[in-house]
Amino acid sequence: MVRGKAQMRRIENATSRQVTFSKRRNGLLKKAFELSVLCDAQVALIVFSPRGKLCEFASSSMEETIERYRNQVKEVQTENSATVEDVQNLRQEAEIMGNKIKVLELSKRKLLGEGLGSSTIEELQELEHQLERSLCIIRARKMHDYSEQIEELRAKEKLLASQNAMLNGKCLVQTKETTDERRANFQTLNFGESSDVDTGLFIGLPVKKNQTR
The missing domain is CATH 3.40.1810.10 (Transcription factor, MADS-box)
Incomplete structure (x- = not known):
């Protein structure tokens, strides 16, 4: 049961x-x-x-x-x-970061020329100074980049000039060797043709081949 x-x-x-x-x-x-x-x-x-x-x-x-x-x-x-304290601290930090993000977003909009209607004269002047400082930094950076590019181009120019001089030297050497070789060949040909001439010594009047005796 x-x-x-x-x-x-x-x-x-x-x-x-x-x-x-x-x-x-x-x-x-x-x-x-x-x-x-x-x-x-x-x-x-x-x-x-x-x-x-x-x-x-x-x-x-x-x-x-x-x-x-x-x-x-x-x-x-x-x-x-x-753990509770950590959570509270994290919440406070998150709130602080959220406020900072809002301030940065508002500042970004003002830098882009948006939302300026509620700005005071002092805020507009500070914004103007900020833009001028940013513009100076941008120009300085641009000039720095230009200077680096110019230096790189000069270095490339020197390298190309050195390579050109080296190639010219090689070309002159090859041209001289070709000229000497042609001159030697020409002299050899002339010497071979002159060896067929009779160089025997003969005393007397020259004999004409067609003269009858």
């Missing part, structure tokens, strides 16, 4: 309430003991009966367990309070 599920409410009958308390208390103490043995846990159990009678169980010293519990609670409270 399946036992019915007990309703979670106060038992009105005093005798039944006392019997149920005794049974469940013993079961609770047994479970606490089993938990401490099986899991090597530090367990402390304190129960007061309806009549004020104390029932307790501790796997070690009850005082040490209670002191450990108090220290743990203090640490948790300290961490929670620190």
